[in-house]
Amino acid sequence: MTELHCWLESIKSWYQPNHSHDFSDLVSVIQQTPQSMMDELDTETGSEALAYWLDACFRLTKYYQHQGYNEQAFGYIQLSYAKLQAIVCEQSYSAELKRWSLKEARSHHCRYSGILPTSVRSTMAARKHTADKLACGVYGVTAAFELKLRCK
Template sequence: MTSLTQWQQQVSNWHNHRKHDQVDELEKLVNEAPEDIWGPELSLEQSQALGCWLDSCARMYKHYLEQGEEEQAYGYLCLAQARLQHVVSRAEVDQNIRMCCCRKLEQITVLIIEFCQARSDLHWKRELSDQIESHVKFLTLFPLNEAPIPVLKPCSKKNTEA
């Protein structure tokens, strides 16, 4: 059994046997997810594990938000954002994984912006500004909506004497 399969089974067990306000175990699973989730190889198992990890982050976010623990809730949005940015920035990761993470990153970024905008505290206004600035810098380095650069084949040398 692979580490991804074992991890997914543990997450499934949590969903099936825990009350959803008992998040200690899920928190541990999110924070100790196997590295294979992030690539570089694409597989059905990897793809399912990535979706499961993102769902678990969303559950942690929702739990802490319902508890009134905004910083903790926000932390899980930022964790998802950071992991997705890391995957997108790694050239050795399968292009399909990177594109999937790009789409998810766009969604997480919108959630982060909405989260910050919904708070009137000056801290959150600064955080909103920082997030927007950081995202613009990230997009400059890794344009999310551009087609991937094709792999170029070496050109053959031709005798071009005229």
């Protein structure tokens, strides 16, 4: 079993109904994410690992925001957003994976931009602007326009 398979089993166990759902355990799992996840995104195991990883980051964002720890919440927002941007910029990934990442980045930005203080939202907007410019370079004008669509 590869390191990624072991990590995937570890994060899946956190989601089991009989698990305590201790968020410190989830933080540990996220901190131990193997680099091979990014190398194997075009595989079934890699894409499943990414889905669990993103969901875990979103759960940690909600958890820390609910606890009033906005800096930690923002950290997990940015961590996941940065991974999605890295996928879009990597030439070796499939166009389908890049499109999915753009869609997730847009959804991710819309979902969480309203829960954070104004200074944090302006930082996110500046980083989103950078992502839009990158997307334009990767996909052309149509995809960049699609990324700029407003949240509904």
